Every structure is written in C-alpha cells, then in structure tokens.
Amino acid sequence: xSTINLEYDHLSKRYGDTWANHDINLVIEPGxxxxxxGPNGAGKTTLLRQLVGLTRPTEGxxxxxxxxxxxxxxxxxxxxxxxxxxxxxxxxLTVQEAIRSSALLRGQSRRDADQNTExxxxxxxxxxxxxxxxxxxxxxxxxxVGIASVLxxxxxxxxxxxxxxxxxxxxxxxxWQLIEKLREPARIILLVSxxxxxxxxxxxxxxxxxxxRIRHDGGPLSLRQNVGDFLKVxxxxxxAPERLEDDVQAITTEFQRHETAVEFTxxxxxxxxxxxxxxxxxxxxxxxxxxEPSLEDAYLALRQQWEGNDNQEAEEREV
Ligand code: ATP
Numbered sequence: 187x188s189t190i191n192l193e194y195d196h197l198s199k200r201y202g203d204t205w206a207n208h209d210i211n212l213v214i215e216p217g218x219x220x221x222x223x224g225p226n227g228a229g230k231t232t233l234l235r236q237l238v239g240l241t242r243p244t245e246g247x248x249x250x251x252x253x254x255x256x257x258x259x260x261x262x263x264x265x266x267x268x269x270x271x272x273x274x275x276x277x278x279l280t281v282q283e284a285i286r287s288s289a290l291l292r293g294q295s296r297r298d299a300d301q302n303t304e305x306x307x308x309x310x311x312x313x314x315x316x317x318x319x320x321x322x323x324x325x326x327x328x329x330x331v332g333i334a335s336v337l338x339x340x341x342x343x344x345x346x347x348x349x350x351x352x353x354x355x356x357x358x359x360x361x362w363q364l365i366e367k368l369r370e371p372a373r374i375i376l377l378v379s380x381x382x383x384x385x386x387x388x389x390x391x392x393x394x395x396x397x398x399r400i401r402h403d404g405g406p407l408s409l410r411q412n413v414g415d416f417l418k419v420x421x422x423x424x425x426a427p428e429r430l431e432d433d434v435q436a437i438t439t440e441f442q443r444h445e446t447a448v449e450f451t452x453x454x455x456x457x458x459x460x461x462x463x464x465x466x467x468x469x470x471x472x473x474x475x476x477x478e479p480s481l482e483d484a485y486l487a488l489r490q491q492w493e494g495n496d497n498q499e500a501e502e503r504e505v
Contacts, residue, residue, distance in 0.1 A: 189216050189372045190251035190265065190342050192237070197246035198398075199232050206232040207398040210246070214391075216342070219365065219375040221385045223485060224395035230378040231271050233395070234345050237376070238268045250343070267292070267336040271347040271378075277321030281312055284320050285334045292339035299338070306334040309360060326352040333361055340368050346377040350384065362388055386481035394485065396492055410484040417457040417476055418483070420449045421464070424472040433460055446472075451479075 192214040199206040207229035214220055222230045235241035236248050239257045248255040255262050279287065285306060289299035307313045310330045315323065320331055329352050336344060349365065350358040358381070366388045368375055379385040386406050394402040394409070402409055423430050423446045434441045434450045437460060441450035452460070457476070464471045479487075 190374070191215055191249075192343065192374055192376070193249040194233070194236075195247050195249060197233075197236060197248060198244050199229075199236065199241060200244045205229075205398045206241075207236075207395075210400060212393070212400065212403070214374050214376065216374050217369070217371045218390040219369055219377070219388050220391045220393060221389040222376065222378045222393050222395060223380070223382055223385070224401075225489065228395040229398040230395055231347055232398075234268070234347050234376065234378060237343075237345055238262060238266050264292070265341055266343040266345055267339070267341045269332050269336045269346040269349055271351075277319065279320055280317050281320060281323070281327075281331050282307065282316040284331050285312075285338050288335035289338040292341065294339050302338045303334075306338055309364065310334055310357065326354065326357065329353060330357060330361075333364075337364055337368070340373070342373055344368060344373065344375045344377075346375070348378050348380065350379065350381055358384060382482040382485050383480055389481075392481070394488065396489075401492070402488065406481045409481060409488070410479055412484070412488070414487070415454045416451055416479055417454050418449070418451050418479060419457050419461065419477075420447060420475045421461075422447050422472045422474075424469045426470070429470070430464070433464070451483075 192212075194210045194212040197210040198208050210233065222233060224230055232241055236243055237255065239255045239259055239262050242257055250262065250265055253261070282303060286299050286303040289302055290296070294302065307316055310333065312327070312330055312334065315327060320328060323331065329349075333346075333349055336346065346365070350361050353361060362384055365375065365377070377385070389406055392402065392404065392406055392409055393400055402412065404412070421430060427443065427446045427448060430448045431441070431443050434448055434452075437456040438450050438452040440452070441448060443449075450457075461474065461476070465474075
C-alpha cells in the first residue's frame with residue numbers, strides 16, 4: 187500500500203449564515219487511527235464528506251498525497267472506503283451481494299471477494315441474514331452491512347461516520363476490534379464517534395470539534411492533561427458517612443452521596459491528601475477506589491469549559 191498524507195488546507199464550508207466548518211488546517215499522517223469527536227452540529231460529518239468529495243468546500247481544499255480532492259473523482263473513490271452516517275443506498279441487494287459487490291468494486295478477485303465476504307458475515311453475525319434484502323433490515327443490521335462493505339476491502343484511507351451507532355454492546359465491541367485490526371503503517375483511519383469511552387481504546391489522535399473549528403488536537407493522554415490533573419474517587423464509609431461528605435464538600439462541589447457511599451472528583455493533590463487523612467483513622471473508611479479520569483471525563487470537562495466561556499461572552503454582550 188502506498189503512503190498517503192491527508193491535508194486539510196484552510197478548509198471552510200458555509201451554508202447560508204452557518205459555517206459548518208471554518209479554516210480547518212490539519213495534516214494526518216498514515217499509521218494512525220484518528221477520532222473526530224464533538225457535539226451535534228460541530229462539523230464532523232462535513233469534514234468527512236469534504237474528504238470524499240461529497241461536499242464541495244466554500245474555501246480551501248483537501249489534499250490526498252498532494253492531489254486536490256474534487257467531487258466525483260475516481261481516484262478518490264479508489265483511495266477511500268467511506269461509511270456514511272446515514273444508511274447506504276444498497277436496498278435492492280441482498281446482504282451477501284452488498285458486501286461482495288463492494289469487494290469486487292474495489293478490485294478484489296472473485297475468490298478473495300467470496301472469502302472475505304464469508305469472513306465478515308461470520309464476524310458480524312450476519313450469516314443468517316445473507317439472503318435478506320438490505321432494504322428490509324433493522325437500523326443496526328443495516329449499519330453492520332455498511333461496516334462489512336467497508337472492511338471487506340480496506341483502502342489506504344478509511345473514513346467511518348459513527349460506525350457503532352445503533353449497534354448492540356457485543357457488536358460495538360466486535361466493530362471496535364475490527365477497526366483496530368485495520369491499523370497499518372500505510373493506512374489512515376478517520377472516524378467520527380459520540381462513543382468517547384469506547385473510542386478511547388483505539389484512538390491514536392483525538393480531534394475535538396465545536397462550532398466548526400478544531401478545539402483540541404492530540405493524543406488521548408494530552409486531552410486528559412489539558413483539562414487538569416484530577417482523580418475520581420469512590421469511598422464507602424465504615425462509620426459516619428456524614429463526616430466523609432463534610433470533608434469532601436470542603437474541597438470540591440463535584441460529589442454525590444448514596445447512603446454510605448461518597449463519590450467525588452477533585453484535584454489529584456487534594457484527593458490524595460484527603461484519602462491519606464481518612465486512612466489514618468482506623469474504621470472510618472471501609473473501601474476505596476480511585477480512577478484516573480477517562481477520555482470521556484476530559485471531553486465533558488472541556489465542553490463545560492466552552493459552555494462556561496460562551497455563557498460569559500453572551501452575558502458580556504448583554505451588559
Ligand atoms: P452530528 O454529531 O449531529 O452528526 P456533525 O458534527 O456531524 O453533527 P455536521 O453534520 O457536519 O455536524 O453539520 C455542521 C453544521 O452544518 C450544522 O449546523 C448543520 O446543521 C449544518 N449543515 C450540514 N449540512 C448542511 C446542509 N446540507 N445544509 C445546511 N446546513 C447544513
């Protein structure tokens with residue numbers, strides 16, 4: 187597989203008064219799984235659609251290996267396997283035909299196409315549906331056929347828009363495993379997901395979008411560090427849960443109490459100081475668990491920061 191860089195160069199898309207994205211500048215090198223996260227309407231799907239030439243930029247360009255992407259170009263289709271957000275127009279085909287024809291379209295021999303189709307039918311629990319028309323499938327089944335159609339003949343660039351949306355927990359797990367297996371030094375995998383907790387396990391790089399702009403770009407660890415060094419703690423009181431609650435209240439407002447259990451999030455230093463104090467008092471604490479924040483915690487904290495800033499700006503405008 188040849189090595190191809192993906193570049194977004196001053197890319198913008200405007201619909202009327204709305205900028206779906208605005209001045210996006212990015213270089214994505216092969217060998218990585220890159221996640222696009224962000225709230226609804228942030229501009230994630232638009233960024234993928236610009237990559238495959240389905241949405242024409244208002245300004246700027248997308249380049250693949252130095253060549254500019256434009257709508258309808260055959261070379262773009264050959265380079266990118268794309269799973270769109272909404273179900274594919276494969277309705278008249280059976281499940282098996284839909285997957286197999288994707289493999290043939292991407293240049294596989296009949297033998298390879300048959301073999302790879304069988305493998306994916308099994309892995310994605312689609313064997314019993316092989317002769318059903320795609321149009322009559324449930325939302326989740328339909329999505330699985332879309333995923334199989336991408337994975338059956340992966341290209342140097344794989345673009346997946348919400349691959350695990352509508353899937354049950356077992357299938358979500360399988361799909362993440364299959365995505366992880368696609369990682370290769372010469373391949374770029376760019377995916378949109380709202381499932382931050384699951385995506386965290388496979389992502390090498392996290393791009394967070396809001397209001398059409400990239401608000402964070404880095405590894406999952408750097409995002410966690412970016413929003414502060416905090417810990418999540420759960421304690422069960424041996425005696426006097428009120429005492430634990432009072433102590434927690436003195437260091438953070440982010441806590442919950444359920445009978446004898448207290449959960450809180452606080453700065454690493456404060457949380458560890460408090461734990462050391464409690465553990466020095468025999469019987470006060472029956473059990474403790476301490477968690478590093480997940481990518482989802484960091485993502486939520488970042489969103490709260492933006493919303494806080496946006497509200498502040500709105501108030502300042504009103505004054
Ligand atoms: P979601 O997570 O909800 O799928 P997203 O981050 O993928 O959202 P986009 O679909 O890229 O967001 O949309 C970005 C913005 O552009 C939104 O405000 C959306 O309403 C607007 N938009 C997207 N496509 C069009 C269109 N064809 N016409 C008008 N506005 C559009």
